[in-house]
Amino acid sequence: MSAPRIGVDIGGTKVDAVVLGDDDALLARHRMAVTRGAEGVIASACEAVAQVTADAGIQVTDAAGVGIGIPGAVRGGVVEHALNLDVERLALADVLRERWRVPVTVENDVNVAALGAWHLLGDGPSSVAYLNVGTGLAAGLILDGRLWRGGRGAAGEIGHISIDPAGPVGADGLPGGLETYASGSGMVQQWGHEGAAAVDVLAAARAGDARAQEIRAGLMHGVATAVRVLVLTLDVDRVMLGGGLTGLRYELLDGARRVIRGWEAASPFLGSLDMGARIVLAPHGEPIAAIGAAKLEVDRG
The missing domain is CATH 3.30.420.40 (ATPase, nucleotide binding domain)
Structure with missing residues (x-):
């Protein structure tokens, strides 16, 4: 034992x-x-x-x-x-x-969530990205069975990638960042209603508010783009979506996949990558990050 x-x-x-x-x-x-x-x-x-x-x-x-x-x-x-x-x-x-x-080991929370996601997915995928879609946007990376932090610990900080130089300026002072579209704080910033939360934007979208629907569409496009970045740069086997906004569950998953299907219809190369099938939702209610923390510095198998 x-x-x-x-x-x-x-x-x-x-x-x-x-x-x-x-x-x-x-x-x-x-x-x-x-x-x-x-x-x-x-x-x-x-x-x-x-x-x-x-x-x-x-x-x-x-x-x-x-x-x-x-x-x-x-x-x-x-x-x-x-x-x-x-x-x-x-x-x-x-x-x-x-x-x-x-012994005590401390690690960034998104990184330990990636480790937990990898262990929960079992012995199939050797490379996994955990995409945290919550207050902010960032990915934790497991590459060939190892947690990848990068040269300065910034690996996975894809929320700072600009996808529209004419887009809204984000909290980092740069326009059109992925985090501005695909995070709770970014959605609220775009909404511009003092004291609002991401759930308020989504509720307004369901009620038919055109601006809120535009922001929700930006969320789906931003998540799909984040998946595209992770697959094209690292070719990870799986991208697990976690974080607060995954409370949307299949509305978010299906929305991101719909955007990806549009790209695949236009590009045979992107179609060959099967990006939509690589996306999975984090198991609801599982203590993914805590499990990952417990597995820090422990090799699977």
């Missing part, structure tokens, strides 16, 4: 913690609200791990290690610029390693 592994997904509003046992069996899961700020993040992680290990009937010191996914730039266990958590810089791995006395 191998030692259990603990995974923690720290997001802007919640902490999701799991304990994995033999054959990656889910022994326990605990979700709770996160407290912002450096001390709040540390306290939230400790509380979540204390509860999930109690539920699994183990001590944290029984674990082979703890993996943590968190927003922001992560290098050497140090988190920087996790703005939605009010964390500017935090040596999270060192702090938690000292408290728990077990």
Whole structure:
């Protein structure tokens, strides 16, 4: 029997913690609200791990290690610029390693979600992109069975790719970025109604508002374009759609595939790539990022 592994997904509003046992069996899961700020993040992680290990009937010191996914730039266990958590810089791995006395690995949240997606897809695909379509837009990448971060940790930041130089200026100050079209924050920015959320834009689109319908069409086109970028540059076997906007489920999946079919009808080369068939939705309700965090630095098979 191998030692259990603990995974923690720290997001802007919640902490999701799991304990994995033999054959990656889910022994326990605990979700709770996160407290912002450096001390709040540390306290939230400790509380979540204390509860999930109690539920699994183990001590944290029984674990082979703890993996943590968190927003922001992560290098050497140090988190920087996790703005939605009010964390500017935090040596999270060192702090938690000292408290728990077990190995602690910290990674960007989209990267651990990619790792979780790869494991959930089983032994078929060797290369997977997890496309997070939420408040922002970014991809986590597994290439030939390895998490790919890039030379400076920016691999998968495709939200900054401009697809229309005459398009709306995004939060990064550049016009027509993918994130402006295919993210909740970008949709709200285009909508321009103070205090609105992405769900309000989508509700207005369903009610027949022409501008909201245009923004929704831009969402489908943006997601399809993100898939096209990932397939043409990396030829990944699968692109798993995750994040808050995948609450649309098959409306989003079918909309992106419809755009892709239009491209394929015009281009035999694109038609030969079968891009639409490579897209899958993240399993609803699965703790994908927490599972990926638990599997950090562990090779499958």
